[in-house]
Amino acid sequence: MLITGLDYHPSFQRIAFVDNETGEYGERQLLHKNGEAERFYRELKQQGVKVRIGMEATGHARWFERLIGELDFELWIGDPATHFVNYIGADLRRTPTGSIAGSAIRAPRG
Numbered sequence: 001m002l003i004t005g006l007d008y009h010p011s012f013q014r015i016a017f018v019d020n021e022t023g024e025y026g027e028r029q030l031l032h033k034n035g036e037a038e039r040f041y042r043e044l045k046q047q048g049v050k051v052r053i054g055m056e057a058t059g060h061a062r063w064f065e066r067l068i069g070e071l072d073f074e075l076w077i078g079d080p081a082t083h084f085v086n087y088i089g090a091d092l093r094r095t096p097t098g099s100i101a102g103s104a105i106r107a108p109r110g
Contacts, residue, residue, distance in 0.1 A: 002051045004017040004051065012029055013030050013032070013064075015030065041071055053074065054078075056079070
């Protein structure tokens with residue numbers, strides 16, 4: 001199974017992925033406007049790859065949610081701060097810009 005975490009923006013998405021069968025991992029940026037993101041996921045489906053996608057809740061991703069549903073991939077959507085604490089086990093602090101950052105990221109709790 002290919003497990004991906006994505007940072008969704010209206011014009012692109014950044015993904016980090018790991019294939020839990022082969023151990024392959026990496027990062028990519030996929031553009032929306034030119035169809036690159038849609039092609040990427042459709043090619044995975046054509047190859048018979050099972051995919052689990054985790055992303056933050058956002059109001060701009062309805063087309064993406066429909067695509068993932070059409071392809072019969074798993075989509076996990078959640079509150080980023082809650083998932084960051086619960087699944088990563090990080091000590092959170094606010095940065096000077098107001099965003100949340102982890103001061104110590106450890107392995108997920110099992």
